[in-house]
Amino acid sequence: MEALFSIPMLSVFLVPVLSSYSTSLNLLFFYMTWSTLVLSHSRLRVELFGTIAVRILFYALPSIVFFLFDILTPSAAILIKAHGSTGLPGGRRRRRIHAKELKIAGWALFNLFLGIAVQGVLETVLVRMLGKRSALKVSLKLPMPFEICRDLSLAMLGREFLTYVIHRYALHSRWSPMLAKRHRNWYHSLPAPFPLTAHYDHPIPYLVNKFIPTYAPAIIFRFHMLTYLLYLLFISIEETFAYSGYTVMPTNFFLGGIARRTDMHLLMGARGNFGPWGIMDWIFGTVVGDPHSDDELSDEPDERDIRKAYEPAKRKAVVESSAKARRR
Incomplete structure (x- = not known):
């Protein structure tokens, strides 16, 4: 495990972020770090x-x-x-x-x-x-x-x-x-x-x-x-x-959209949203929880879709809790 926590290995990720030197010096130091890592390990x-x-x-x-x-x-x-x-x-x-x-x-x-x-x-x-x-x-x-x-x-x-x-x-x-x-x-x-x-x-x-x-x-x-x-x-x-x-x-427009599609895939019983970014779902018409309305665009999924997805999941959690209580 010494390679994982060695200075060259961590420097590959941390030097470009934490260093306050100029871009040229950063690149030079990064190349030296990478070269050391490659030459010292298989x-x-x-x-x-x-x-x-x-x-x-x-x-x-x-x-x-x-x-x-x-x-x-x-x-x-x-x-x-x-x-x-x-x-x-x-x-x-x-x-x-x-x-x-x-x-x-x-x-x-x-x-x-x-x-x-x-x-x-x-x-x-x-x-x-x-x-x-x-x-x-x-x-x-x-x-x-x-x-x-x-x-x-x-x-x-x-x-x-x-x-x-x-x-x-x-x-x-x-x-x-x-x-x-x-x-x-x-x-x-x-x-x-x-x-x-x-x-x-x-x-x-x-x-x-x-x-x-x-x-x-x-x-x-x-x-x-x-x-x-x-x-x-x-x-x-x-x-x-x-x-x-x-x-x-961190970026609601991008990561938030991916998160909403991920949520709706599970909550709506795998009826759609099979790809992580939704590009293929949009092409093949398998988008669920589509945020588009008739008149305007919204950043949130349709409330009816959320409600239909949320209620079965909530009932499932209640049933499981009741079953565990009876077993006790």
């Missing part, structure tokens, strides 16, 4: 520990903080929840962490690191067993700004397309009953999205629906490692806030 270690660092810093840690905030201070959390107490872990106010919430958090973190482990296995098989070049480009040469923007655009569009196709036609289709059943019994058993649920699912549907659409564009276009880390950073921030259930977002 390509596989750089890829794996870089991926772990991004996932921990920009998804796991903030999501755990939000999760504990929801659990330990529900009266404060409910004020910024889009769907009130239904958006809290367990679907109701309480100040204790129960076994069900720990199970959800544990499986979410397990799936997160399972994807990283699969990535490491694929790279090991590709490089050490088959003698091929690595799936991602880990080199001393830094990617140019145009190359980074091009690759990020391709990756985001590829992820949107793959997620939509897999989510709609594999996880919500009679063509793949085993995947659909596991996805429905795990992820769709939640009353509403809350922190850490971005990676909560049965491991097999998770790898199919989350890992493949995220990793596949990067290896298809063979990203530079720094481009991949930047791509993963954006996705981690998106997942942290889109599945938080909060109405307060």
Whole structure:
């Protein structure tokens, strides 16, 4: 683990943000740091520990903080929840962490690191067993700004397309009953999205629906490692806030829209909103909770859609609470 917490590894992420030097000196110091990291560690270690660092810093840690905030201070959390107490872990106010919430958090973190482990296995098989070049480009040469923007655009569009196709036609289709059943019994058993649920699912549907659409564009276009880390950073921030259930977002127009689509997919029984950004849903007409009205545009979903989605989720939480009370 020394590579994860070493000065070169952390400097890759912190120097461009915290440094007060000029742009030229920042770039020079960044290149020296990156060169030191690449020359002192194997390509596989750089890829794996870089991926772990991004996932921990920009998804796991903030999501755990939000999760504990929801659990330990529900009266404060409910004020910024889009769907009130239904958006809290367990679907109701309480100040204790129960076994069900720990199970959800544990499986979410397990799936997160399972994807990283699969990535490491694929790279090991590709490089050490088959003698091929690595799936991602880990080199001393830094990617140019145009190359980074091009690759990020391709990756985001590829992820949107793959997620939509897999989510709609594999996880919500009679063509793949085993995947659909596991996805429905795990992820769709939640009353509403809350922190850490971005990676909560049965491991097999998770790898199919989350890992493949995220990793596949990067290896298809063979990203530079720094481009991949930047791509993963954006996705981690998106997942942290889109599945938080909060109405307060760093960029409400973008992340807020993604979060509302994520909420409505779960609350309305998977009737639509299969892609993370909604581009493919808009093209194929599978948008639910559409914010458009006849006369004007609104930033909020239609109240009738919210009400229809909220009430079944609320009734489900009440029924589960009553059943637990009877068992006691």
